[in-house]
Amino acid sequence: MRTAFIETLVAEAATDPSLFLLNGDLGYSVLESFAEKFPGRYINVGVAEQNMIGVAAGLAMACKNVFVYSIANFATLRCLEQIRNDVCYHNANVTVVGVGGGLSYGTQGYTHHAVEDIAAMRALPNIAVLCPGDPAETRWATRALVQRKGPGYLRLGKAGEPQVHPGAVEGLAIGKALRLKDGADVTLISTGNMLQTAMQAAERLAASGIAAGVVSMPCVKPLDADFIRGEAGRVRLVGVLEEHVRHGGLAEAVALHVAECPGTKARLLSCHVNDTIASGLVGSQQQLRELMEIDAAAVARRVADALAAKA
Numbered sequence: 044m045r046t047a048f049i050e051t052l053v054a055e056a057a058t059d060p061s062l063f064l065l066n067g068d069l070g071y072s073v074l075e076s077f078a079e080k081f082p083g084r085y086i087n088v089g090v091a092e093q094n095m096i097g098v099a100a101g102l103a104m105a106c107k108n109v110f111v112y113s114i115a116n117f118a119t120l121r122c123l124e125q126i127r128n129d130v131c132y133h134n135a136n137v138t139v140v141g142v143g144g145g146l147s148y149g150t151q152g153y154t155h156h157a158v159e160d161i162a163a164m165r166a167l168p169n170i171a172v173l174c175p176g177d178p179a180e181t182r183w184a185t186r187a188l189v190q191r192k193g194p195g196y197l198r199l200g201k202a203g204e205p206q207v208h209p210g211a212v213e214g215l216a217i218g219k220a221l222r223l224k225d226g227a228d229v230t231l232i233s234t235g236n237m238l239q240t241a242m243q244a245a246e247r248l249a250a251s252g253i254a255a256g257v258v259s260m261p262c263v264k265p266l267d268a269d270f271i272r273g274e275a276g277r278v279r280l281v282g283v284l285e286e287h288v289r290h291g292g293l294a295e296a297v298a299l300h301v302a303e304c305p306g307t308k309a310r311l312l313s314c315h316v317n318d319t320i321a322s323g324l325v326g327s328q329q330q331l332r333e334l335m336e337i338d339a340a341a342v343a344r345r346v347a348d349a350l351a352a353k354a
Contacts, residue, residue, distance in 0.1 A: 044199040044236070045073050045142055047178035051185040052110060053077050056084065059189065061106060065099050067092050067113035070142070074112065092117050096125035096137070103135035108189065114148065115141025115157030115198060123163055130194045131167045138188045138195035139164075144174065144235055145286025146316065147201035149328045158316045160198065161234075162291020165264045170194040171217055172264040176238030177204055180221075180261045183212040191217065200236040207238050207259075218265035226256030229280040229346055232271075234260045234293045237284040237314075240332070243339035244284075248346060255346065263293055271300040275309040282312040282346055284337065289315045312349050314342050 053076050056062040063084045064077050078085040088095040092113055099109040111118065118141045119126065130137045141160060148155035164172045171191060175181040181199060188195040207223070215221060220232075224245055233241035238259050245255040256278070260267065274281055281301060283294040294313035301311055317335045324331060332338040336345065 044175065044178055044181045044204050045202050047181040048140065048185050048197070048199060049073055049076060051182045052189070053080060055186060055189045056081055059108060061108045062189065063102055063107050063109045065095050065109060065111040067095050067111070067117060069114065070112055093122040093125050096122045096139075097129055099137045100125075100129035100133065100135050103130070103137050104133070107136070109137045110140055111137065112140045112142065114155060115144045115160050116155065119157070119160040119163055119196070126194075127167055131169050134169045134193050136192055138197055140197045140199065142199045143201050144198040145200070146321070146328045146331045147236070149326050149331045152325045153322045156321055157198075158286065158288050158318065158321055159291070160196075161263055161285070161287050161293065164196040165291060165296070167194070170196055170264065171262065172196045172198070173217070173262050174198040174235035175261045176233060176235060176259045177207040179206055179208040179210070179212045180259065183215055184261055187217050198235055204236055205239055207242055218262050218267055220267040220270040221259040221261065222256065223259060224255070224257040226254040226278070228254045228278060228350060229282055230256045230258055230274045230278050231282045231284060231342075231346070232258045232260050232274075232293070232297060233284040234263055235286055237286055237337070240337070240339050240342060241284050244342040244346065247339060247343035251347060253347060253350065260293060263296065266296050266300070268300045271297055272304040275301040275304040275307040278309055280310050280312060280346065280349055282314060282342070284314045284342060285316075286332075286337070287316055288318040288321070289313055290318075310349060312345060314345065
């Protein structure tokens with residue numbers, strides 16, 4: 044995802060002289076292509092994320108289109124007040140790019156886990172929160188945020204995430220869902236780097252006779268409420284997959300719209316990060332997913348159990 048992001052941003056910067064990139068002293072071996080081609084529009088602010096947001100807001104007030112880049116929890120939680128007051132309050136044209144969303148930096152421990160960032164960003168005014176699921180969605184999301192006026196949050200994985208979409212994502216509007224697979228029994232709604240897990244879980248369910256659809260929700264705010272209500276009235280179970288704690292995440296947002304759907308009988312299953320476990324463990328991303336039962340095998344088992352209980 045990081046590579047897809049920087050390649051797209053470099054391409055956009057070639058035709059948009061107002062595009063700036065600020066960095067919190069990381070991104071080495073990732074951001075050099077932008078710095079080399081546009082040295083006057085690249086600033087390494089140093090390990091000073093709060094100051095970085097202030098500088099970005101100042102540039103935005105001078106009619107610049109600013110992207111700031113850091114590890115997701117540092118880019119959001121460390122400077123939340125500056126994002127709230129300097130960027131969102133003024134509806135400034137600043138996009139916060141958080142790399143390593145979720146448990147991507149699992150081996151670094153809880154200090155580097157970004158599992159509350161969606162909740163924090165969703166609560167702020169004027170901001171669009173985009174969590175692409177693969178490199179194809181990352182390219183779309185980067186272009187969409189370059190073109191959008193106002194604050195944005197782009198939540199990325201780390202590196203090496205596989206492309207799930209068969210081709211480029213085209214013609215998608217911010218705030219809309221993407222259906223990758225049809226299924227009459229359950230719809231698995233994924234955001235961020237859980238997309239491949241959702242597809243793998245659907246394949247496991249199909250082998251046991253359960254028709255599972257897969258939907259990517261790359262835009263958590265604004266949310267495609269009409270789509271969610273439609274699925275809640277169509278299937279027996281709506282499963283939400285996110286590498287984020289339950290509180291304030293996608294599942295809670297989906298639950299609100301499912302509850303508002305008149306006459307729905309769909310049940311909601313939330314597959315999320317267990318905050319109690321996450322705060323005390325160190326391990327690879329896959330190890331932590333397995334411990335929290337949000338890997339493909341566990342998701343498929345939990346979906347099957349939920350359908351059987353409802354029946």
